Amino acid sequence: MSIVLAIHGLAKSFGSLRVIEQVSLELEDNTCHALIGPNGAGKSTLINLISGTLAADAGTIVLANQDLTGSPVPHRALAGLGRTFQLTSIIPTFSVLQNVTLAAQAKDGSSLRFFARVAEETRLNERARAVLDMLDLGDRQEIRAADLSHGEHRLLELAMAIVAEPKALLLDEPMAGMGRGESEALVETLVVLKQSIPMLLVEHDMDAVFKLADTISVLANGCIVASGNPDEVRADTHARAAYLGGGAE
Numbered sequence: 001m002s003i004v005l006a007i008h009g010l011a012k013s014f015g016s017l018r019v020i021e022q023v024s025l026e027l028e029d030n031t032c033h034a035l036i037g038p039n040g041a042g043k044s045t046l047i048n049l050i051s052g053t054l055a056a057d058a059g060t061i062v063l064a065n066q067d068l069t070g071s072p073v074p075h076r077a078l079a080g081l082g083r084t085f086q087l088t089s090i091i092p093t094f095s096v097l098q099n100v101t102l103a104a105q106a107k108d109g110s111s112l113r114f115f116a117r118v119a120e121e122t123r124l125n126e127r128a129r130a131v132l133d134m135l136d137l138g139d140r141q142e143i144r145a146a147d148l149s150h151g152e153h154r155l156l157e158l159a160m161a162i163v164a165e166p167k168a169l170l171l172d173e174p175m176a177g178m179g180r181g182e183s184e185a186l187v188e189t190l191v192v193l194k195q196s197i198p199m200l201l202v203e204h205d206m207d208a209v210f211k212l213a214d215t216i217s218v219l220a221n222g223c224i225v226a227s228g229n230p231d232e233v234r235a236d237t238h239a240r241a242a243y244l245g246g247g248a249e
């Protein structure tokens with residue numbers, strides 16, 4: 001398998017507080033790499049460093065052989081780094097289809113056109129509808145985004161990330177606030193999706209993590225203390241202490 005996303009020696013401090021210390025990990029094609037650990041471990045901070053919403057003090061971030069270290073968020077997105085649930089911008093009064101079509105339009109570099117022009121672009125609308133059908137939102141495409149349930153709202157955010165055709169996808173606690181049935185349905189969707197879009201996942205639901213992840217890294221006090229496949233992590237003393245001894249960050 002080829003390496004899609006490579007993180008080496010990433011570090012971040014806030015004053016004298018060292019939050020992330022020399023973290024390195026790799027995301028391979030057609031896989032899910034899960035990042036777990038207790039509250040305060042630095043998981044969300046690490047995702048923010050990779051996505052560019054926080055600047056790293058040291059280290060490198062390389063996506064598909066393109067060095068993104070120091071690049072702003074828009075540049076990382078155009079390079080193919082996608083992120084769900086915190087950075088997507090849903091317009092509540094627009095329909096589900098309109099939101100996803102706008103995301104597709106932004107990927108094509110035409111986000112400053114008037115929406116009337118977007119509606120005429122058959123290709124973008126077809127791409128948006130195909131993604132909505134894949135996520136079982138096809139029958140909801142004409143309703144306002146504001147009228148979606150919490151679980152459907154999460155799926156819409158995922159659709160907006162997918163339609164941009166990212167090379168790698170950052171998922172920061174995608175199951176948060178979902179009911180058991182909604183979480184299980186999303187896991188099944190992501191199991192299929194990772195075959196075409198590799199993903200780095202932060203998630204507190206351990207059932208979801210062990211169903212989805214090909215590789216799991218355990219973060220504690222800003223450092224990776226264990227990494228391996230699910231069976232290896234289950235058997236690792238440090239890993240078990242970290243992820244069974246705390247909740248989600």
